[in-house]
Amino acid sequence: MSKNLTQIEGITAAFAKELTDGGIDTIDQLANSAPKEISKLTGISIQLAEKWIAKANNFSDKLREERNEPIVPPGEKMTSSYSMKTTTKRDMEENKEMEER
Numbered sequence: 001m002s003k004n005l006t007q008i009e010g011i012t013a014a015f016a017k018e019l020t021d022g023g024i025d026t027i028d029q030l031a032n033s034a035p036k037e038i039s040k041l042t043g044i045s046i047q048l049a050e051k052w053i054a055k056a057n058n059f060s061d062k063l064r065e066e067r068n069e070p071i072v073p074p075g076e077k078m079t080s081s082y083s084m085k086t087t088t089k090r091d092m093e094e095n096k097e098m099e100e101r
Contacts, residue, residue, distance in 0.1 A: 005030060008055045010048070018042045031056035 003026045005016040022041035024030050030038070031053060038049035 003027070008052055008059060010052060010055075015042050015044075027056045027059055031060050 005011050005019055005024075005027060006013055008027065008030070011019075018041050019025075019030065019038070022037075024033055024038075024041070033053060035046045035049035035053060038044065038052060039046045042049075044052075
């Protein structure tokens, strides 16, 4: 996934450096971080940290959707049995087109 933390609205180069120095190098890592951890690393409020985390999750989800990658819920692993239960957006659109014919 994307490494440039400054792609998240509100994260400046200075904040990105503080996050990177604290071990958060990617948008996915930010998305999976605790608000307290982000607040401690950067000095921002927990509320702002929660907003950054939400934006990071949205950003990651959009990238996966653009790449037609299934979104795996937290705590689950991508396995063949999981992927068989998952329908990508492209699959849904193709099925809809077939039904309309």
